[in-house]
Amino acid sequence: xxxxxxxxxxxxxxxxxxxxxxxxxxxxxxxxxxxxxxxxxxxxxxxxxxxxxxxxxxxxxxxxxxxxxxxxxxxxxxxxxxxxxxxxxxxxxxxxxxxxxxxxxxxxxxxxxxxxxxxxxxxxxxxxxxxxxxxxxxxxxxxxxxxxxxxxxxxxxxxxxxxxxxxxxxxxxxxxxxxxxxxxxxxxxxxxxxxxxxxxxxxxxxxxxxxxxxxxxxxxxxxxxxxxxxxxxxxxxxxxxxxxxxxxxxxxxxxxxxxxxxxxxxxxxxxxxxxxxxxxxxxxxxxxxxxx
Amino acid sequence: xxxxxxxxxxxxxxxxxxxxxxxxxxxxxxxxxxxxxxxxxxxxxxxxxxxxxxxxxxxxxxxxxxxxxxxxxxxxxxxxxxxxxxxxxxxxxxxxxxxxxxxxxxxxxxxxxxxxxxxxxxxxxxxxxxxxxxxxxxxxxxxxxxxxxxxxxxxxxxxxxxxxxxxxxxxxxxxxxxxxxxxxxxxxxxxxxxxxxxxxxxxxxxxxxxxxxxxxxxxxxxxxxxxxxxxxxxxxxxxxxxxxxxxxxxxxxxxxxxxxxxxxxxxxxxxxxxxxxxxxxxxxxxxxxxxxxxxxxxxxxxxxxxxxxxxxxxxxxx
Numbered sequence: 001x002x003x004x005x006x007x008x009x010x011x012x013x014x015x016x017x018x019x020x021x022x023x024x025x026x027x028x029x030x031x032x033x034x035x036x037x038x039x040x041x042x043x044x045x046x047x048x049x050x051x052x053x054x055x056x057x058x059x060x061x062x063x064x065x066x067x068x069x070x071x072x073x074x075x076x077x078x079x080x081x082x083x084x085x086x087x088x089x090x091x092x093x094x095x096x097x098x099x100x101x102x103x104x105x106x107x108x109x110x111x112x113x114x115x116x117x118x119x120x121x122x123x124x125x126x127x128x129x130x131x132x133x134x135x136x137x138x139x140x141x142x143x144x145x146x147x148x149x150x151x152x153x154x155x156x157x158x159x160x161x162x163x164x165x166x167x168x169x170x171x172x173x174x175x176x177x178x179x180x181x182x183x184x185x186x187x188x189x190x191x192x193x194x195x196x197x198x199x200x201x202x203x204x205x206x207x208x209x210x211x212x213x214x215x216x217x218x219x220x221x222x223x224x225x226x227x228x229x230x231x232x233x234x235x236x237x238x239x240x241x242x243x244x245x246x247x248x249x250x251x252x253x254x255x256x257x258x259x260x261x262x263x264x265x266x267x268x269x270x271x272x273x274x275x276x277x278x279x280x281x282x283x284x285x286x287x288x289x290x291x292x
Numbered sequence: 293x294x295x296x297x298x299x300x301x302x303x304x305x306x307x308x309x310x311x312x313x314x315x316x317x318x319x320x321x322x323x324x325x326x327x328x329x330x331x332x333x334x335x336x337x338x339x340x341x342x343x344x345x346x347x348x349x350x351x352x353x354x355x356x357x358x359x360x361x362x363x364x365x366x367x368x369x370x371x372x373x374x375x376x377x378x379x380x381x382x383x384x385x386x387x388x389x390x391x392x393x394x395x396x397x398x399x400x401x402x403x404x405x406x407x408x409x410x411x412x413x414x415x416x417x418x419x420x421x422x423x424x425x426x427x428x429x430x431x432x433x434x435x436x437x438x439x440x441x442x443x444x445x446x447x448x449x450x451x452x453x454x455x456x457x458x459x460x461x462x463x464x465x466x467x468x469x470x471x472x473x474x475x476x477x478x479x480x481x482x483x484x485x486x487x488x489x490x491x492x493x494x495x496x497x498x499x500x501x502x503x504x505x506x507x508x509x510x511x512x513x514x515x516x517x518x519x520x521x522x523x524x525x526x527x528x529x530x531x532x533x534x535x536x537x538x539x540x541x542x543x544x545x546x547x548x549x550x551x552x553x554x555x556x557x558x559x560x561x562x563x564x565x566x567x568x569x570x571x572x573x574x575x576x577x578x579x580x581x582x583x584x585x586x587x588x589x590x591x592x593x594x595x596x597x598x599x600x601x602x603x604x605x606x607x608x609x610x
Contacts, residue, residue: 033411035411035414035415083579083583086583087582087583087586090586092411094582094586095582096355096411096414097535097582098578098579098582098583100532100535100578101578101582102579103575104571104574104575104578105575105576105579107571108568108571108575109572111568111571112568112569112572220528227415228415228419231412260430263426263430265422265426266422266423266427269420269422269423269426270419272419273404273405273416273420273423276404276412276416277404280412
């Protein structure tokens with residue numbers, strides 16, 4: 001039982017990271033129906049920005065997270081303006097392929113400048129273990145859980161209580177109607193990219209602290225898994241992404257422990273295939289009939 | 293039989309023969325040494341893979357990101373058969389087994405996933421190809437992460453050239469049959485074609501299975517040339533590589549895929565020592581093509597040799 005609870009804690013920490021990345025996928029998909037394949041790479045850029053902020057600018061962990069979030073937000077908006085905006089009315093396959101192109105671009109530009117090798121993330125916090133009822137929680141795990149919780153509450157506040165959040169919800173329901181109501185759709189989309197990318201940037205720094213290593217291709221697999229988390233929870237639904245991220249994190253950890261660590265990576269894809277077959281709209285998603 | 297003997301097919305046959313004679317001659321004369329032959333064979337394998345993916349994406353409008361998975365099946369089937377029977381017969385047998393297995397797996401994948409549309413399908417196929425890769429990674433017979441090595445080198449230029457021609461003939465004939473036209477109607481508008489009585493799931497499945505089987509042929513030829521295969525070769529990146537060729541050449545254009553595979557092959561050769569720069573160039577090319585010319589090099593049109601010659605004749609007549 002203790003082992004189970006311990007793994008639950010580990011799974012939730014991993015899941016928080018997935019959830020933060022999944023939020024960006026789900027928000028962007030909700031608003032422009034694009035699977036932003038580059039999102040996993042924005043998370044990678046976030047990790048590198050955090051790394052550089054800590055090693056070059058000698059700032060602490062929290063300023064590094066803030067710097068990474070701001071840089072990623074700007075990067076997200078720039079990518080949207082350059083690559084996705086001209087394709088607003090193009091077919092979905094076209095925008096999807098563009099997103100793959102952006103993803104490759106970020107990966108290999110980073111590789112060109114920073115080298116393909118793995119870098120060690122600096123130790124910014126002492127890794128104390130907190131013993132609690134037979135469970136041991138590292139301070140890094142507490143940091144991840146705490147930061148994720150804080151960011152999610154902030155996101156909920158932005159989406160539910162502010163004007164821009166209201167605009168985002170309106171555009172995701174019907175962009176044309178929102179435009180008729182005087183909402184600046186382009187600016188709303190930019191804000192969505194900014195918020196989603198900032199969350200990914202924060203997740204990147206957190207993962208650097210947690211695993212101690214970063215590499216230019218670190219975003220590919222977590223990006224896919226976070227996307228699966230978003231689909232699992234119901235893509236376009238913000239609480240769905242949070243739930244999906246945590247679920248995928250826990251499921252992966254549990255299978256790794258109780259079954260085989262080699263199967264671990266396949267589990268996520270099997271979950272994806274099952275959810276697509278049983279309920280393609282996701283656990284918390286609503287069924288939308290396609291209109292002719 | 294008379295139906296097949298017309299000016300167009302004759303020109304193409306002649307063209308194919310001339311190209312073959314030219315390249316084989318260069319190989320025999322030792323102008324194309326073994327260094328360039330690797331590029332040549334890679335281009336040929338990419339042509340087969342791109343053609344087969346084009347059948348799925350360009351002709352039936354289904355977006356598959358899992359082509360590397362089927363390539364892996366073909367490669368492993370061929371490698372395992374060649375270990376028992378290291379000659380051309382072994383390769384042919386391996387290809388046949390690969391076609392059957394990948395066809396069956398494609399069918400299993402297709403029936404549920406092809407009900408999905410657009411991006412969901414892309415993600416589902418991506419998921420399946422990852423499952424295939426992880427399964428290969430975990431099996432004993434496939435040698436795990438180290439893969440299989442010492443595969444006899446059976447693939448030669450004539451062998452692979454024949455397979456390119458077979459692939460082309462299969463796809464062209466499929467595309468021009470009533471099944472092919474049904475696929476095209478699904479591509480143009482799925483809901484409209486469904487309401488006209490086209491069994492959309494059936495035709496999407498058909499194109500997907502044929503495409504997957506042809507991809508496994510490409511994989512088998514790959515295994516029989518490069519001595520070593522491992523699961524890492526057939527990752528997501530490989531699927532993207534093939535996709536880039538199809539997109540670059542134009543979705544729905546077979547000659548486009550061939551030309552794109554050749555051009556990208558030369559670019560790869562030229563930038564061999566700058567792997568990262570090559571990928572950056574690739575990425576920028578994808579984005580720019582998608583923004584300014586989403587239909588690719590040739591759109592969905594074909595390069596027509598008969599017309600090309602006719603134009604020349606007309607010019608000469610003037």
